[in-house]
Amino acid sequence: MDIMSYLRDRMGKILAIVIGLALAAFIIGEVARTGSSLTQGSRNEIGEVGGEAIGFEQYNKKVETNTNNFLQQSGQAATPQITGYIQETTWNELVSQIILKKEIEKLGIAVGEAETKDMIQGSNPNPQIVQAFGNPQTRELDRSRLNSFLTSLKSAKADDPMKVQWKDFVTQMVQQKRTEKYLALVRNGLYVNSLDAKDDYEAKNKLVNFKYAELSYASLPDAKVTLTDGDYSDYYNKHKSMFKNSVETRSFDYVTFNASPSAEDSVAVKEQVAKLAADFKTAANDSLFVQINADTKAPLTYQRKGQLDPAIDSVMFSAAKGIVYGPYLSNGSYKVAKLVDSRVGPDSVKASHILINPATEGGLDKAQAKADSIKKLISGGASFAELANKYSTDTQSGAKGGDLGTFGRGAMVGPFDEAVFNGKPGDLTTVNTQFGVHIIKIESQKGSSKVVKVAVVDKPLQASSKTQSAAYSKAQGFLASIKGDNYTLESQKQGLRVERATDVTPTANAVTGLDNARDIVRWAYKADIGDVPDQVYTIGSLYVVPRLAEIRPEGYLPVDAVKKQIEVQVRNAVKAKTLTTKFEGALSGASSIDAVAQKIGTNAVPVENIVFANPVLPGLSAEYEVVGTLFGLPVHKLSKPIAGQHGVFVVYAESFTNPPALTNTVNQKQSISQTLLQRADNSLFEALKDKANVKDNRGKFL
Template sequence: MALIKEIRQRTGLAIGVIAVGLILFLVGGDLLGPNSMLLGGQDTVVGEINGEEISYEEYVNRVEQIKQNYQRNTGRNPSENQLYSIREQAWQALMVEKVFTEQYQELGMIISDAELVDMVQGKNIVAELRQQLTNPETGEFDRQQLIAFLQSLENASPQQRAAWAQQEKVFADSRLRIKYDNLLASSSFANSEEAKLQHKMENAVADVQHLFVPYYVISDSAVNISDSELKAYLKEHSDRFEVSNARDIDYVQFNLHPSGEDTAAVVQDMNRLVADLKSTNNDSLFVLRNSQISTPFRTYRPGDMLPNTLSSNVEFPEEGKVYGPYITDRSSYVAYKVTDRFDGTPRMRASHILLSTEGMEGAEKEAVKQQAQDILNEIKETGNFAAAAQQYGQDGTARRGGDLGWFAKADFVEEFADATFAAKSTGLMDEIVETEYGYHIIKVTELPQTSSVKLATLELQLGPSEETRNEVFRNADYFAANSGNSQEFKDNAEEDGYRVMSANGLSPNARNLNNLSGARQVVRWAFAEASVGEVSEVFELDNAYVVATLKSKTKEGDASLDQVRSQVLAEVRKEKKAAKIKENLEGKESLEAMKEVYPEFASLGSTPDLKLNSNTIPGVGFAPKAIGAIFGLQEPGEMTPPIQEETGVIVAKLNSMTPAPEIADYTRYQNQLENTSSQRAAYMIMMAVEELADVKDYRYKFF
């Protein structure tokens, strides 16, 4: 009995140990990691925005919201790459909330109830909703699906209604950001003097001769540089040599390539499935069950390109036939079956230039109409629609020459759709079209087409089998187990014939090692866990196993001389060589005489059409300081002083200067500057916000 009692006591202990072990296995290693709250870790801050700490919990909750939206919209879990994108969206959303919301309130910017209704069920349904509610048969947005969904919300569960309310908030926040960006973009302004300068930069022409003396005319050994000089240079130019939080690692990559047996097995499976695809009566179900791609059955509408593997092998795929298998550049075998050819919803392609009249009435609106007519007349003369769209267009299509891509009639407001679909030929439309958004100048690039194709795609990946993976893993694991430090790592790699690769200057948020993608776990190990000289465990990436060793750590801030010695040395050496070259050229009155100082290496050249907006001189290279000096010369025959550039010293002589001709109206250049500025506005706003909000990102410690 005593023995039985002892066994029972031990069994209870064993069960407890096993239970704890299972919990740790299910929860993951983070529970015992450096940020573990279980072991008293306090580092639960993933970043700071505008002086406010962002907790791990707040950030993960935001990620989870976006992740759930993704799952609802796609019906599948996000991949690792998609999860990275979701995390970035969550971080951006927090920045908007912590910084931009305050700006919206100060400006009185809102999304009204009527505007929100229009975004989710009116004439201007947001693109995200259009993509979510697409008819799989036609590939077009299905308004009936939207109506049915909105009606179903009346009887939906509280969780479903809450999810829709959250989705509407996302739409509203996105629209507010667009309004804010557009507001600042529309404030972009260039005055008449800036326009005149732009005109001068584009049209003033200098005819010059130039002498170029490269730095290598003086050997490195001829220039003596002390540490004190390097330190003085670094101190004076410290802002140019700041270093970021970074890591340097060495790693050995154990590639996962399919063996000959693996390839033979895939080919055998592919041939069997191709035979079945030829005989099946349900193509879509067959490829959904057997193909290893996410969208194996798809409708290709006018404007959609058939897969290149098919179009490059078959000129006109016939309905009912199976083509392939072909090997792809994705390391897979693929075959196609044309399930159906039919006439679908007509789609066409056009470009436009929008001049907005929102909020305008009377004479102000009439002035915009006249401007649109003037632009139309200008295009008729020049024939360059794309350039005019970039210069005058007032919506997002301007940067791509006004191109709207392929669209169906239902995709646009009635006036625009009626006008474009009534076109009898391609080309510039004679009349301006007015809609609620303003006046449109339209160029039809493709007339309406209806021919559509349903295509079933059968694709099998050519990858390593489990047996091959296990063999490669055993090699990697043996190497890692026998490498206790960086020196043993190098010695073992040399002995076993493995190539050691380096990834230097890794940033905390890096996801790749050189060309090796999906390496986030290696980067996180280097930043969150590893000490210098430590060798990692085996990491499994998409197409390889990796074993790494940490070489060095760099903390963010001003660089020490040891960290940037080679860069500082190169800059100081250039300065000293430039000084010697200038000294040797002093007193020489012509470019030819200067060339004789370095007859073998100095070069003489001429540029008859140099412009002020250039930053390079033909035959010399990048030389912005020299170009600026050239356009500062006043008289023919005048020479610049010797000018130090990136690769050598330049002296230029002005032969003649053709000034930019005077013109009556500089509006074109003013618009050009304003458009360039407005197109960069969203990016510049985000950069400014991050700087002013002093955003600090510590997510690399957790993800």
């Protein structure tokens, strides 16, 4: 049963083929066999890689699978940010599969039958085989289980789901092995020689002591610098590679109208909870009162100090039974709390259980009946551990005789927690939870402290329809007032703050300031510059009116599109020319760095023990040009002016301290090789991806 469960839940573990992109361990799920839907060639193609299409249905199904696996394994909720991340990693996975498949086939890399058999039954089986058929206690392969499964597989029919799943499972292992071989070929081609090791050693250990004089860019007022189109073009042409857009992006301005609860709304909700507090005091059944009146219908359980809401934690541990406290505001809700009971209970419990799953037994009644039968066997002297190993659907604890170890209050679900902490050592009981029917044996209890059972009734503080309507009306009024290009002017007139979402990609789910902006992004990619939509968008408690501000196409951006982005750098480059001229005058006739510094009205700054590999000047920043010049400069010689990051410098090398001679280059080579290997996979993938002519059309579908 556990083998089938593994094959069902883990089959087709998503391979980490996205080289260097850390696809994350959570992406584990069924993977459609390669080739089935990658060449649909229809209008439903969501993208293309080297002429091979990726279908929307395939992509969407994989995103759904990966999302479900992530939510199950992480326990988190699906936020727009998480959804966007999963969509992106899924896309990268599909792209990488196609790219690598082509490269692997081009090189003729294969995995033969003997090699495949060795991965399953050999002396060093594939880790996935060990995980599927391993002994939970020893974490080693249980060959008897594996052989038993393979024997049963031979007699299974061709269309048996188990056989189909196994075939897919083996296919994935083979694909992974082929990928490993390909990457090994690339990695083995990386070589570090002794000269590389020596250069790296000296870059990290050779020291320089020097002095510098600086004219900072801030010393020349911006108002004295006039920038021309030629200045922008010069900088742009020298740094053109920085302005290549891998995908079209769009930027939009937006104003928001907040429909969060008003003071009037807060008073109304508080009064509603206050009325409930009066009835709560006289309620005969506190649990039923919570179920009927609370928005959050939490079960009543005993909790230790520190587990309650901080707003009531101290109150309830010093109050008398029956006290009703509130209304109080906590986590966006008005609440009223009642102390139902208090007692002294254990701090931790050691327990074992046998879990019976109603889904596999034909219903809760049958599962309960089976649990009662097992309980009778245990009461009659049967081994709890043996029965747990045989019957428990919690195979992890079942393999350990049902042992759950020692745990504190609140570690288990409510009914289970109540049973083990309210019982006594030696008790054998059955409890129903959302996981099934548990046969529980309390082994021991430790510690002793006061615990309380508190009933809480809550009502969320939400905006009333009146508040929402008022905010929406303002948003509609603003939208109606937009005529032509008066968006900014009208915003200022109405006292509205204009925000900007910059360089938004076609698949973005969230942007700066807006957590769930997918609808606005869709609109932006259908709009022209200056357009506003014909509707007000609702995002949480905000009403949003956007305006498309900029379109940056795929490829090299023109200089006009990046002028604002590079304005500071261009201004500094122009300042550098003026400051360099000033330095050249100071260098004329000067024999020392102190004389140069005096001429420009400053002091020479001494610096000690700087290495080439870490070119950070104390109190400033990384100055690559400055430190690079120093290590190529003879001692006791003034440099020419150097345009750096912070200003223009002149340096003077006073002394160099060479490290001890490198006699053994092994460790140095290993260090460099490790760095190369860490970068190689990602660099390789990006190079192959660029060559593959990847077309991403997801923005039209998502």
